[in-house]
Amino acid sequence: MAQNFDLVVIGAGPGGYVAAIRGAQLGLKVACIEREHLGGICLNWGCIPTKAMLRSAEVYHLMHRAKDFGLKADGIGYDLDAVVKRSRGVAKQLSGGIGHLFKKNKVTTIMGEAKLAGKGRVTVTTDKGTEEITAKSIVLATGARARELPGLEPDGKLVWNYKHALVPPHMPKKLLVIGSGAIGIEFASFFNTLGAKTTVVEVMDRVLPVEDAEISAFAKKQFVKQGMTIMEKAAVKKLDRKGDTVTAHIEVGGKVETQDFDTVISAVGIVGNTEGLGLEEAGIKVDRTHVITDEYCRTGVEGVYAIGDLAGAPWLAHKASHEGVMVAELIAGKHPHPIKPGSIAGCTYCHPQVASVGLTEAKAKEQGLDIKVGRFPFIGNGKAIALGESEGMIKTIFDAKTGELLGAHMVGAEVTELIQGYVIGRQLETTEQDLMETVFPHPTLSEMMHEAVLDAYGRAIHF
Structure with a gap:
């Protein structure tokens, strides 16, 4: 006899597991089907383990700069196996945490391969065989994988x-x-x-x-x-x-x-995991390996939604998670706002870090907007100099007529943490005046965010 659910989520990555938990919080009976790892690529093979490895590299880099800080460090080296072991341990800890959250929120976890089998029906192939489950609503959150170009296919060795x-x-x-x-x-x-x-x-x-x-x-x-x-x-x-x-x-x-x-x-680049899901038979449209959806992640087939990397750019974990929440609330009868892609920050954790939200200067000009641009360098900030991180800049772009913050772009130490200030500003539709009148704490890197706003209007103090 088929198990019956209000919501079945296919995929337990940062979009799927969040959708499942939020649905359960709203009183829905939820199942989440995952074929490999709870947490998906992001947690197991993407965002989290890469950041753990990059942290090791950052510390290694700082050790070589010990003399700059009045310190001594001799015989500096690294153990690549130990770096990798730490990274895998961080991923494993967080993956286990999702299993705990599923139990806490009474989400049924099914490990296996899922396929749409008709209206409100999903077949799941597990190590015990194939079973069918039913659901009023289905969320596709199968993510994406690395694109392989002919002649450049990976072999794992070279x-x-x-x-x-x-x-x-x-x-x-x-x-x-x-x-x-x-x-x-x-x-x-x-x-x-x-x-x-x-x-x-x-x-x-x-x-x-x-x-x-x-x-x-x-x-x-x-x-x-x-x-x-x-x-x-x-x-x-x-x-x-x-x-x-x-x-x-x-x-x-x-x-x-x-x-x-x-x-x-x-x-x-990446390609969406669309194979084996029965999308074509279900009437779900796919364009260049990504499922076509509207602003609420609806596929056009009643009761079926698609979120995260499967549903297209921007290919970011936090976008997937927010879509998961939005869709769960929609299914539960709430009235969530659709996501604004232009208010989703992108972060790159290289050295120096890079972060941005909204329009670039070129895009703003392409749209024919009259803009004001502000810049502030890390070398003008006391905290950056004290940290020994004086290489970087913050750039802001405003609509000259309305004062709307159109975009913000950063490169330098910890900018992946700073960018959220501008994200909140865009979400709350703050103007340049609101940002100018906000008091930023001293000494912090965030003061540069204030100065970059002031500079757009010819009012920068410290540069």
């Missing part, structure tokens, strides 16, 4: 995807990273800090191509200063693998050159 890079079989000596989005540049930053001679190839005209051009240029200077080689408007056409060497054929400036590496990381 050519890695993000999973291989999180449990590296060896420490690269000469590393090629294909793609300079968040994933590519974070791994480049990690291995470069530990001593790998790192080259980053980016097909667009600049690294971190979704960021404001000024921020990208600043970040690139820092990467080059750290010893990275950055190749822009370049494409890896082919990889020849022989023994313990990979020969990369790189097209740049209309010519193809070859370079040898011992390790390659492919970070060329």
